Amino acid sequence: MRLKDEQKFEAIIRATLELTHEKGLAGIKMSELARKAGIATGSLYTYFEDKQDILLSVDREVRSRGAAYLMQASTDDEENYEGRVKTYVGQYADFVSANREAILFIDLLQRSPFMTERSYQDTVDQYRFTLELVEEGQNAGLVREGDPEEMVHVIDSIIKMLIDHRQTHLKGAYDEEVRNRCKEYVWAVLKK
Amino acid sequence: MRLKDEQKFEAIIRATLELTHEKGLAGIKMSELARKAGIATGSLYTYFEDKQDILLSVDREVRSRGAAYLMQASTDDEENYEGRVKTYVGQYADFVSANREAILFIDLLQRSPFMTERSYQDTVDQYRFTLELVEEGQNAGLVREGDPEEMVHVIDSIIKMLIDHRQTHLKGAYDEEVRNRCKEYVWAVLKK
Amino acid sequence: MRLKDEQKFEAIIRATLELTHEKGLAGIKMSELARKAGIATGSLYTYFEDKQDILLSVDREVRSRGAAYLMQASTDDEENYEGRVKTYVGQYADFVSANREAILFIDLLQRSPFMTERSYQDTVDQYRFTLELVEEGQNAGLVREGDPEEMVHVIDSIIKMLIDHRQTHLKGAYDEEVRNRCKEYVWAVLKK
Amino acid sequence: MRLKDEQKFEAIIRATLELTHEKGLAGIKMSELARKAGIATGSLYTYFEDKQDILLSVDREVRSRGAAYLMQASTDDEENYEGRVKTYVGQYADFVSANREAILFIDLLQRSPFMTERSYQDTVDQYRFTLELVEEGQNAGLVREGDPEEMVHVIDSIIKMLIDHRQTHLKGAYDEEVRNRCKEYVWAVLKK
């Protein structure tokens, strides 16, 4: 797998995300996928075992890229907690905006029959940094009591909804304004 | 269509929601759907034009039932605004919990090859009551400034996330505790 | 079969002919046939065994009516042979015009898989009168030499074509003019 | 469509004509058609959209070949008009005899649920040469008066009937004798 052409591998991933965005998981046909990736149908099988392999590989790839991004998100030099949270939320919002297709893909795959097993741990790992930020706030008495994990999910859903709503329903572009609203709403939920 | 038996119509809708929950949209086979609904495969075509017609009809049906439920939700005799919001959120949470399959279905259908077009208006109608509640709060100076429609979506996503997280990740049943947390988080987002 | 309602039997025959005219044999659906005949689908099976039985029955019925008509065609009191031929052709043309649907039906059924066997004799019987008229002319030295049976078929096809062409392509009604042209062309073929 | 193999396209057309001849239009099954054409069922869909597309394509193909044949039919070096007509009728009869399946197919397709619309023009084009020959004869005072188009149809039906009668009813082969009879009968109809 993935012998010669790293570029084609990339193209297939991109095509999968685009196609999922357009027609959902159920709408992915190997022939269309190939066309979108600019290769022949048969060539898909040079890079991947079968259809499920493509989907799971895209999932893996996209998750690891997301984790990498969130890992390197820095909040260090901010003085107070609220500021650090907002900085982080801003970064997270940027990431979500830049990776809407990937996020949708993961979301759909999660609840699909293609997903045989998916360790819950994966998801936890991904949110480790956010989780720690929330727990720190709780320890400092700045954040409301409650299951931090649940709170992370709520935060996550708020940010995704704000960005999706802006782009899908209002046809507007992601901008500083949405970014700030993410910060506001998240902080409203967190603060004691 | 739908000549004889209202019960069969119902059975098909129920079977569609169950099957979608179990295997995703792509996993719906007419034969299995018929078996689950307790009728012959061919009979599906007595009630519906084709597969897409089934899915779009289920979508329509489920949406209109949701809208009907939310319309009749009463908050009248509560004295103060906060109390009325929380009563409403509680009812909303009950509804979401009782209709998870339907909500998943709508969500998946949205991005699927079966969905040709979907007027945004549909969604707005559904949220009319919630929208009015938010606007009332803003007029009374009790709710934060901001696009009320966006706020409604945020509220919606918070409630759905809380319930989904409890049931999917924590394998817990929906109960008074989750219900209360919905109220808390929503109020935190709304209040000035 | 054909117990109570002779009228329904008639209606089914008429519906079959109409439907065949509109969509050909391949386009006959039991449900549509029933609707056109003004009865329920299931009722077709009260009058006929199955689909093939309908088609063969219609064939039998229509043929026997045609034969009856042609049998009673009279040419007796005309003085000369040419006049008798033309009188007969006129009557035959009237018949063809009045029974276009039935004639088309027989024609299509002839070459269809529904027609398991069809004794050649049937056809010959039908044309007996015409045949005798031709043979009489040959014996009197008024008609060209040649296989009389073949000649009858040629005459038949000329008349049908003239009437069909007028009605189908020219959208015109059958009238004295076409009737006369039938006589002319037929006599041109026959006369020595 | 029709990307690779012109031969397969040909095979499908041939198979369609054969199958129609054997079992009628209603008897054409995609699976059988594929078997007869020597390809897999699914491959039919590489060359054609669906069943209707096959039938209409065969119709188009067969008509255009017929038109091409009749176009190139030469009558040039014959001295007199009668001779030229007879030469042409002979060629026409050869063509009809060699293409009975195609002619049957067109005839059946005409009145079938597959035929949506069929411009009358198509047929006229096909007969252009015959038409001109008749008109020439009329102008020279050698051919009877009358609508030339109608006359062409009559001629056409005579030739088809003669050949069909010989082959179907008399089980005889097409030969010089039938060919000559075609000439005789047609000339009898035309000549003034």
Add this chain to the structure above:
DNA sequence: AATGAATGAGAATTCATTCAT
């Protein structure tokens, strides 16, 4: 008898996967 919904065998169609070029 009449009705028309229900049935399911069978035909049409789709599409992941293979394979000859």
Add this chain to the structure above:
DNA sequence: CATGAATGAATTCTCATTCAT
């Protein structure tokens, strides 16, 4: 390796026939 036509198993859909009302 790349290609895209070919394959046929799996699925959707049709419709003659049956049957409960």
